[in-house]
Structures are given as C-alpha cells and as structure tokens.
Amino acid sequence: MAARGIRTPAPAPAGAAQAPAPSRPARPAPSLRRFLARPEIEGSVTFVAFVLLFAGYGIWLGSSFLNIDDRLLDVHQNVPILLLGLAVMVTLVAGAFDLSVASMATLTTFLSIGLASKDGWPFGLVLVVCLAVGVAGGLINGFLVERLGVNTFIATLGTSGLFVGASKVYSSGTQLSPLPGHELPTWFTDVGSFSQKPPAAVMWVAVALAAVAAFAALERLKPAGRDARSWTVARVGIVAVVLLVLTVAANLPKIVDRCSYLVAVTIIVGAGMWILMRFTTYGRYLRAAGANRGAARLAGVHVQREVMKAFVLGGVLAALAGVLLGASQGSAAPDVAAGFLLPAFAAAFLSTVVFSTGQFTVWGTIIGGIFVVWTSQGLIIGGVAPQWTDVVNGVVLVAAVALSALMKRQKA
Amino acid sequence: MAARGIRTPAPAPAGAAQAPAPSRPARPAPSLRRFLARPEIEGSVTFVAFVLLFAGYGIWLGSSFLNIDDRLLDVHQNVPILLLGLAVMVTLVAGAFDLSVASMATLTTFLSIGLASKDGWPFGLVLVVCLAVGVAGGLINGFLVERLGVNTFIATLGTSGLFVGASKVYSSGTQLSPLPGHELPTWFTDVGSFSQKPPAAVMWVAVALAAVAAFAALERLKPAGRDARSWTVARVGIVAVVLLVLTVAANLPKIVDRCSYLVAVTIIVGAGMWILMRFTTYGRYLRAAGANRGAARLAGVHVQREVMKAFVLGGVLAALAGVLLGASQGSAAPDVAAGFLLPAFAAAFLSTVVFSTGQFTVWGTIIGGIFVVWTSQGLIIGGVAPQWTDVVNGVVLVAAVALSALMKRQKA
C-alpha cells in the first residue's frame, strides 16, 4: 500500500488500494520498449526535464548561463544546503524527519567561528567539538522520538529552538566575526573559498570512482536476454562513451580543475553516504525500518537503535554543514541557516523523483538540490523581474515532478 | 501498525507495533482510578502541564502576566496563526499536509488591502474574491496531489512559491498600504482592531453553545456503572460548576466583554470546524481517508474527492487568515505570513497531545497555538534575555509533550 506524505513518498495514491503489485511482463516485449519501461529509466523523466530546461536556458542566455565557473560557484555556495539535504534524507529514509538540522548548522557555524577566533582553539579541536555537538543533538532528537515517543514534529521543532537558542546564548545574540588579531586559520577560510582548489588528483580519483560505481550500478540494468560476460563488455563501453561525451561536450577536465574544496567534500560525503546506504547492513536496516517498522522489528532489526543512529548521522551532517558554512562565510550571523530548511527538504524529496521511483537517494538529493539552484539562477541571469521568479520557480518545480507522476499514471 | 511522522501522528513509535491500545476494564477497578485511566483524562496531561506553567508565570509575574486584556490581545494578534493551524490540521487529518497555507494567507492579505484601497472595490466583493482565491489554491493543490499524484511536499512547496509570487506580482514586489484618499473601510479595520468589540450577546451565545457542547461531550466520559439519567444530572452539575469557577476565578464576564471580533471569528470558525469534523459524514470520511486510504476507498469513501475538499477547505481557511491579517495590520508587507507556517504546524501537532491521544483536534489546535504564544510571552514579560527565550521555549514545548508520551509508556 503506497502511503503518501513525508513517510513514504511513493506518489500514486489512487491506484494504491487495488493495484497491489508491479506486474512482471508476461509476454516478451521488444527489447527497447522493455528497457524504457524499466523503473530506472522511468525514474529519470524528471532528470531529463531539468536537463532540457537547462538546455533551454543555454539557448536563451548563452555563455552567461553555460559557464562552468559560475555554475560551479552556485554549487559551491549551496554546499551547506546540499549537506543539510543529506542530513534530512537520512531520517526520511528511516521513516522519520528532522526539523532541527538547520538550527544545528547555525549552532556549529557559531561554534566554529567563535571557538577558532574568540576562544582561539586549535582547529582540529574545533572541528571535533562541532561534530560532537552534532552527535549530541542527534542523540537528543533520537532519544525524544524513539525512547520517549514524543511526536517527531514537536520534538525536532523543540530541539530546533534549543540549538538556535544555544547559538544565541553563546554569542549573546549578536553576530560573530573574528576580531583583528584573532583571525581564522587561513586553511579554514581557504577551505571555504571558491578560489582555492584541491589538488586535481583528488578530483580525478573521484571521477574514477564514479566511473567504477556507474559500471557497477549498470549491472542492475542488464537486459534480460544478455549474458553476463557480454554485458560487462557493454558496461565498459557505456561508461567510456559517457566519459568521452562529458569530456568533449561539458569539458570534464575543466570542471574537475575548478572544483572547490567544498564541492570535493560534498562529493566525498555523498560517496560515503551512498556506500553506507547501499552497501552496508546499516543502510538496509534503515530502509527496512522506514518501509515497515513492524516487519523490520520482527525480522530482528533493532529499529529504535537504527533510527536513533539516523538522527545522530543527520546531526553530524548538519554540524558539518554548519562548519563549512562558517568556513565560507568567515563569520556567523544569527539564525544564519534558518532559510536552508525548506530547500534541504525540497532536495531530499526531489530525490524521490530524480533518478528514482519513490525512494530517497543520496545522489538524487545532491543533484535535486543543485537543479533547484540552477533553475532560479537562470531566471536571475535572464533578468526575469524578481517578483516573477517565485512564480516561475514554483511552476518549474511542480511541472518537472508532475511529469514523472504522469508517466507513472500512464503506465498504471 | 502506527505510522509516525506527518502521516499519522500517533506518538508512541516504539510501542506502536505491539501495544496499540487502551484497554477496557474487565474486572471492576475503583471508580476513580478507572476514570483517571480513561484516554480523555490521560490526554489532558499536557494541557495540565501548560496550565501549571501559566500558574507559575502568574506567581512570578503577577498581574503583568495574569491580565485578561493583555492575554486576550495575544490571542487576538495570533488569530491568523490559529486559523492557519486549522487550515493545516484539515489536511493532516486527511493524511496529507499543505505547506502552501502561509503563502496563501500572504496572497489574500495583499489582495484584501489592494483591492479595497488601491482598486477601491466594495468590501463584500473583496471578501468573496479572497475566499474564491483560497478555493482555487486548494483546488490546484488537490489536483496536483490527488489527481496527478505529485509528491505532497514538492507540490505544496511549489504552489507556495506560486502564491507568494502572485502576491509579489500583484504588488510589484513592494509593500502595500492604503494611500490617503483610498482608506480601508472603517468596519474592516474595526474588525481587525482589538479595541472594537462585538456585541456581548454574540459572545454569550458562544459561551452558551460551548456549555451545551461540553455537556454533550461529557457523555463519552460516563463511568461504566452509572445509569444514563443520573449521569445527565451529573453532567449538568459539572458544566454549572465549571462555569461558576470560570466566572469567579477567571472573571468570565470580563473575558466575554473584552473578546475582539477576531477572537469571536476564531471561536465561530472553530465551532464550525468542530461540528464538521465530529458531527458530519465529511469529518468521518476525512478521518477514515487519513487513517487508511485503501480501506476507506473500499468502504465506499471517495477518497480523492474528500482529500481534495480538505485542500480546498485548508485554502479557504488560509485565505480567511490572510484577510483577517490584513484587517489587523491595515497594510501588507512582502511575505508577511511566511513566519506563521511553523507555528501553525506546531499548533496542529500539539493538538495530538492537548486534549487528545494521537488525534488531530480542532480545539486542541486552537488551544495549543494559544499556549505556545503565552509560553513565550511570559518569558519575554519576565525579562528573560531574547537569546534564552528560544532555548526555554524549546524545552517547555518538548517537556510538556514528553510528559504525555511518558504517561502513555508508563501504562503500556
């Protein structure tokens, strides 16, 4: 039974009651049609819709939109939102949600700036303290929700006030910027700066890993008739062609060259999360707990413990987002991350339609978050009057997602 | 299986799978203990906790907190939030949710001010147009979510952008205040003013109806042993005593005397919603659809239609909230209601623990919303530094709710 809403986002509510199962094709259909009907392909309609939108922007705005540096800068600046999206996603996968992540990020922004400059702590220690604060926050949330059974909304709204309040108490309600003589360590501000780039080798390793991962992921798409060996060869071919196209059409080497530390951190965190979700028992337990709590319990999953861990992981990711926000801002303004909450949730929910059919995914969250930013950025570059951007953004978001919903209905 | 989160808020996640239930006494227990174990009584722990908090405030702050005019002013000013809470509650009951209500309120705030002053329309027409806009917004949401099957979060986030964008397009992005010579009709600003009071008779009718409703509601609390006739007498007694206590201790006549139009509107809307939810087939259908969509469909409930109606009702309530906001502000600032979204959701979710055990209720939403306001208001009056109010508010909210969760665990 497909439930909607925050809990399980599989969209088709109407058919839910009477159509229990995706039917396996009984008679052999033409291989291509069969391929197109696969959920992986169906799940990419929204992705394709966005790509077409950006192509449209490209035609309209030319190089002022299709500009690697500018678009990477957009990504760079939105890294805290993307990480918050991941923080939100973890708890959503577990069937809960967490409204306190943005406040946690605000808190660690203050802590990282304050401890490093005002209190002059060495930076490693600051980082450890911030992440520990993230762990503590996650434990509080997990304890309230899982052990005490407090309504998730109230609990995380309450702790959200607690965290943001703590940041204000720490700074006496003012903004914090390093005083002269108490500058932040340069490597910290460098990490937050777009002009400082990590060694290209790091990024190339990431590309190589992505290629390998894509190769591995493609295994699932094996056409039924194909034998394993020939599909392996085909997969190598596909990955190579994609890399080639990216290199020629999108100037992959330049992209790799221009990635900032924050972007690299996002990719690394994303990869870690992806591995956690797909290749460890924890990811499996979490998905089971989110999909059917009772069944997971009966199957021997320690649901409470796993969901608490999800809150902790969310807290740590939010704390990291806050530290990176501090690094890129160089100072902390009151409630600085408050505005990131809805975009972070939007990114996580977009992941259920970008690259997926109803599941929350790591890469979908990151890419969904980036797409939202680019969509509105294109409007701004195009000089659309500011009062119209909200309207257009809303329509684009809904339309891109409605497409995939329509696709699904068509099939049903 | 109790799902948590936005979909079904039954709070006890841990026990949910195995211990669903309040049990009925098989062997006669002492009448009082049995009475206290009833869910209605159990559900009021949070309520009592808040009342004790306010009593504490009263001791601490004396008449600067325990002041009918000032506390009614708080309620008066938060009427838009309370109505948004009801708007949110309707869709939550139906198992969905609606993030666009605050934007809808912003839109109708602009429309009501703009159409009445800038465009000089007669006021009845303005009101009708605003409510029609609410209907239209609800229909869009309902269509996207129910007919197209777009993920609820994305759909209502998108329309939220659409509505707030429309308000900006209408006002070219600036604030709207009536220009000299195009003043708002006085009866409109009077409605929004705290110093204008509706005829006391209206309020006394409301009190009388409340007494009757309380009398009716008390029937459910009938102790098992009691026969119907004697319980009727007892109910009359209870209501009379409560009225007497209210009159003596809380100066009921003064409260009634000082209620503003907005407060009266809230009471009337609340009563209407309560009747709708409890005494009509629609309320029953909506709760069934929210509790188990598939089962409701098979039981003959037109789930899509009923949930769409919930979105429409939510839209209308949000539109009304916006108009009243306009009346009390006398002007419209960009995104004026944006900050009301979380408090509205908090009020709705509080209703699952105030006066209730896991169900969203109308009066719980209104009272929960008021309690939240009073809680922070007391802190501010007490001169708690603003950076501490967030912390204390968060702790109070969580603690009050955790109490009722704890109570429930204790029993299980």
Add this chain to the structure above:
Amino acid sequence: MTQSIAPAPPLNIRGLTKTFGSTTVLHGVDLHIGPGEFVGLMGPNGAGKSTLIKILDGVHTASGGTIRVGDETVSSLGGRSDVGFIHQDLGLVESMSVLDNLRLGERPLRTFGPLLDHRAERAAALAALERVGLTWAVDELVAALAPGEQALVAIARAFGRGARILFVDEATSTLPVADAARVIAALRENAAQGATIVMVTHKLHEILDATHRVVVLLDGRLAADQVTAGMDRAALVDLLLQHEAAKVERVPRGADTTAGRDGAAPVLEISGAFAGRAGPVDLVLRRGEVLGLTGLPGSGLHDIAFLAHGSLRPARGTVRRGDGVRVAIVPPHRETQGGFDHLSVHENITLSSLGNWTTKLRLLALGREKRDSAEMVERLNVQPPGIDTPFGVLSGGNKQKVIFGRALLQRPAVYVLCEPTRGVDVGTRSEIYRLIEELRDTDAAVLVVTSDSEDLFAVCDAVAVVEDGRLSESRPIEHMQPADLEVMV
C-alpha cells in the same frame, strides 16, 4: 531440501498469564512441546493464540509464568537464532527484495570493513530459498510475489537462520488452497527433518494433515491437548466446539431456490470486461442468488471482485448495475484493506452507511448511530463488545466480523464477500454461513469470492472458476463434488 535439522531442545511453558490493562487474555497456560513435534494451536477468535505467540517472541511481556528452553529459563524466545517466528502478517518488508529481506537481522557477510559481500549474501539466500523451492525469486521485490510465495520466503528466512523451533501464526489463512498446501508441505518436510513446529490455524484439514498434536485455547485457558493421529474432522470439530452452542452444518436449502432465482432480474451484469489481470469476464448476478468464485492466486480472482464492487474500473467491456443498486464489499486483505486501527469499532462499522444516520441538518445523529452499531456488534458477537474500542486491538477474526458488519449495515442489493471466513473460528464460520443464507432470503445477491472450498459448498448456489483472468461458466453446486473443484483449482 535434504538438510536435516539438529533436534531442538524441549520447550516448557508454565502458568503463562497475560493482562492488558485490566483484561486478562491468558490465564495460566501450561504447555510442553517436545523436540520434533508438529503442534497445531486452535481456538476461537480472541482466545489468545496470537498473544501467546507474541509473548514467546518477546513482543509482549508476560504478566506471569515461566518459559523454559531445555534447562534454561528465559523471558522470551525472541532474538534466539534457533527459534523462528512467522506472524499473521509475515514480517516482510514489501518494498525490498527477497534477498534484502532474508538478510535483515542476520549476521552481516562482509568483504572488507563494513562493506557487504553481495556474492556471499546471494549464495546464502539461495541456499535458504532452496529449502522452499523459491530460488528464482531471489532478486524479486517481495511485493511482486504471490502471497503463498511470500509465506514461503518467511519460512525460508526462519530456517535459513538455523531455526530449530518455528512458530507459525495463521500464515496460511490468507492463502489459496494450493499455496497453503505448499506451505504446509514445506513445514511438514522440515518437521520430518527434526524441527519443532507450532502452528496456529483455523483450517481443520491442515491440523489433520500435518500435525502430531492439537492444542485448543478457549478464553485464554488450555481447553484440550490431544494427539491428532486417528482423529477425524468430526472429532476435531467436537473438540473445538465443546464449549460453544453453535454447530457447523450445511444449512438445508429448499430445492426450489434455483428455479426462483432464474426468473429474477439481474442486479449486476459484467460483460466482456477486462481489468487488472482479469478478463474477459462475463457474469450475471440476480437477486436471491449466492454465486461463488474461486481460482488460483494471480488468476485475477480478486480483480473480478473489485470489478463487481466498482472499485476497479474496466479497461474494456462493461459493468452494469441495476438502478439504485448498491454494492458492498468485504475486502480480501483485512489487515491492509479492511479497517482503521486508530478509529473505534463504532466508527469502523458505520463508515459505509453514514447516510442512514444523517439528520435533516446534515448532521450525524450520533446516538442512533451508536445504538445501531452496538446492535450489530452484538449480533456478530464481536469480542470485546465495546463499540468505543479501537479497531486495532481486536483479534484477527473479530476484525473480520466488524468489516462484515460494515457491509451488512449498508443493506446493499449486492454483497461481494472476499474470503468471508478467512481467519475466523469454527463457530463464527457457521454464523457467517447463516448470515449469508439470511441475505439470500432477504433477496440480496451475494458474490462469494473465496479460495476456501468449504465456503463454496456451504453457501453457494453456483460456482464459477477463474483461470488466467478468464471466468468459466458457473455451474450449480449440486452438480459438483469437492474433487471437481480440486481439479479446477
């Protein structure tokens, strides 16, 4: 399927008591189960069977009594690798693959660090699935499997973990005959290899076919404990009904029923309809007729039921209902499609017929509504009888009664009853048969969609079989023998 199972330790339950609030559900149950025994656990709805098993699993904590495995005293058997549990809802996560489900809660097989070894996991899963003959399904989503296959996955999972004692709570009640037979066969096979099995069921033949011993619970007390060998159906029924008034018997029907109903006007006509997996479907239902539909899982049997009810629209063809004809349904999967756990029994039972209690002001007359639901609850003997009880706490069979009551309150012209006796006790079963007879007498048309052949013979005038979505001609029940159906199904 040749692995043999190391003999299980004996299981000793003494004085097991359970109270919920002030309700006592189990009153000091004593039970000894030896290694390699196959025990059937029976008893009316709400007797406490599921509660007993949930205590053993650690879902509930006993209020009193001891549980001993071998020489060890334990508070529950949950979490032990040598004990497996399969509950009424199988405990599978439908949106995950069979492989994922088999690995849930297992010691992880890893390559390095925390990374999982997919090859090893697959191999282990295949080994477990082999025991129940389901190796082909390893990568399928559980949701895509037939219910019987899902039960087999649950069994495979239990034994795959090295279970030597297995508790099965009504795993077959939702299964069609053939699937149920597969599950019973798999269980019997494992018992033969040394596993201890305790199975809750309401199906008499399963007890007679498979078990060594039958234990009967009545009102939370042990009422009987006998060896099955040599027992026949009648003896078992006697055992079950020793405290009950009702007797299962075919309600005798006048010979003229057939003649009468052919003349009546059709209230429901389906012609050339396709929907879901069903089609083409041609079917005519008249007043005063009880038509049985049966078929294999995946045959589209229930799709036809939904088609007749109107909750599924035909992709092609037509479904015609007579003027003002209302159709009520008892859905096949009561746990998911039936009721509303957090709403009260009263709200559950009246939901479909709220129009009956609407006043001129379009408000509900709550008093009248409650009185009528209390009456229905009493008539169906729902236990416990309080109409403000949340639906979720009812035992499986009592939930079924409430859902049945909801259909009755609608007073429709057509009843679509899917698996009407699934999971109900023997006494209630005959009560339900009596009710269906009554419906026929009040000139309603009844479509009984069932995989239980007893339903067909007990109440149906005619039976049609669904095969691959196609509906056969209906044949009068008088002309059929159980063997006929077994051939068809």
Add this chain to the structure above:
Amino acid sequence: SSNDSSSGSSQAAAPTATTGGTAGLAAIKAQVAKDKAGAVTWPAPTEAFDPGSKKAMIIACGFQAPVCVEAAKEGVKAVKAMGWTTPAPQDGQLAPQTQSGLVNKATQQGYDAIVMYGIDVNSIKAAIDQATAKGVAIGCIVCNSGALRGKVIDATPDFEKQGEQMARYLIAKNDGKAKVAAFQDSAFPQTSLRVSGVKNVMSSDCPACSLSVKQESVAETAKPGPPAFTALLSATPTGKLTDVVALYDGIGVPMATTLKSRGRKDMVIDGYDAEQPVLQALAGGTLPYGATIGSPVNYATWAAVDEVGRKVAGKPTWDATALPTVLITKDNASKYIGKQFQPAGDWQSTFTKLWGKG
C-alpha cells in the same frame, strides 16, 4: 517598572554642566527645530576624476524590503551616469549566505566594484576579504562597516547621531520628562548605535528623563505583535512610558498598530528610516506615531558610487560617513511623502560634472 533591569538598563543620569536643567531645554528645543528643518551643509567631493569604463555590481539587502529595491534602482542610475556598466541589481534576500554568494560571484566574474545597500558586511567577512584582496572596490550605502570600514567605503548617516536627534526630540516633546523605552538588537550594530545615541543625550541633557533599553531579536519581529512589544505593554502600567522607540519604522508600524488596537493612549511609537507608511500615518494622524528620522539614501547612493569610482581610479576618497539626517514629525511629514531628504537643487549634476559626464 520593576522588570526593566533584567533586560536593559534604566537610568536617569546626572545633568552636565553645559546644557543641563531647564536652560538646556530651550537649547534643545531650538536644536530640534533645526533637526526638523534639515541640514544646511552637505559633505561633497570637489576633485574631478575620470572614472573610465568599468563594471559594478549592485547588491541590495533584500527585495522583500521596498527600501532595498528603491536604493538598488537609484544605484543603477548613478553607476550608469558615471559611464560604467551594471547588470540588474542582485537580491541579497536579507540572508548573509546569499549576500556573500553574490560578492563571491562579482569577484569571480571580474567586476571592478560592488555597491551594496544595507548589508552587514561583518556577517560576510570572508567574501569581503577575498573581494578586496582581488582589488574589487566595495561601497556600502547606509551601513556601518565597523571593523571592516576602510576595506569597505561607507556612505551613510551616522547612526549614533540619529539616536541623538531622536533623544532631543523626545526631551523637547515631553518637556524634559521623557520616559522612554528603546529597542535594540545586538545582532544589528546600527540599532545599538542608535540606542547609544539616545542614551548619550538623555544622560547628559535630561536629568528628569528615564530610558530603559529592551532587547529584541529582528527575527521575532515578524511575529504578530511583535511579541517583545506586547510584553512591554503587559509589563507597563498606564502612564509609565511616554515613548517607545522601535528598531526601525518597518517594526514601528506594527507596534503602533498594536498600541492603537489595544486602546492605550498613554504612549506613542517613534522610529527611524522615514518609511512611506509612517510618513502617511504621521501626516494623516492615523497611528500613534511620534517621529521618524529620514536619511538621504539617494544622496548616499551617489556618494558611494562616486567613492568606489575614485577608489578604482586610484584617487583619494572623501568622508561620507556622517551624512545629515532629518527629524520628521507630523509637522513636516507631508513634505517627504514620495520624496526623500536630499540637498536642494540638481545635486546629481554636481556629481556627473566631477565625473566628466556633465
């Protein structure tokens, strides 16, 4: 009231030798009349220079706030008048994250200058540091750049002086017996500067006055009331206050609405920034509003553009950090409806001539 001390300081300071007592009151009243009339001397540059053809980005605090939009539009005019190019103004969305992103973008895209309006540069320090390190000239209109002043060229009134103007008005209006509560939000330095201006004058010039300082967080001001003000009302018996000074007019209006709605006639609201609804309310007497302080935003905008032009051209800059402001009450409000406080005559051409574009 007894609770004041916990959130602020309540004081009635000793008179100073020069302007204390009733003799001082007359002097203050005279000064108030001047404050209402508007300044006579305007700081202005005198050296001509060649701005060349460069490009500048204009970043407004946030398009939610109408003043930000207006200032941004004026900025475009000024930049174009200087012969530079500029794209459409950028929306800072009142969010430091967005604002620093825009500064980074300008830096990255090789802009020569950035002109900002109403942005707290200290909350986007990293972006400012990077931009100035790359040689981008940054001007800020109506800002107090605090520790970053110098890196950022401010063209602004002096916030503390605004507070002093307000204090003199309050003393004069209440005949030396002003009982004032003033709000500040430590997160926004200009609000604290205004309050300290009020405090300075009151403690030196008005022995019989009282001032209590109240903390309020700007984020909270979006809530109905706003809560800090309704709490103040609750805790203040009738007659204990004559005036409440809001953080700025944007919050003053809802406060005045609440006051009116509550039916309290014992006090009025005062504010800063001369926003249109306040001017209308003052002129029409529709709200219990006392006074507001108007700033020459347009003039400051042209000054900021001129200064970044000089900086880019390598010329010395001038001091525009204490531009004059005007006290606006019901007497002179209608004069400013739809107009700004600014020098008389065609002052724009003074600038364009210096830029060689006259």
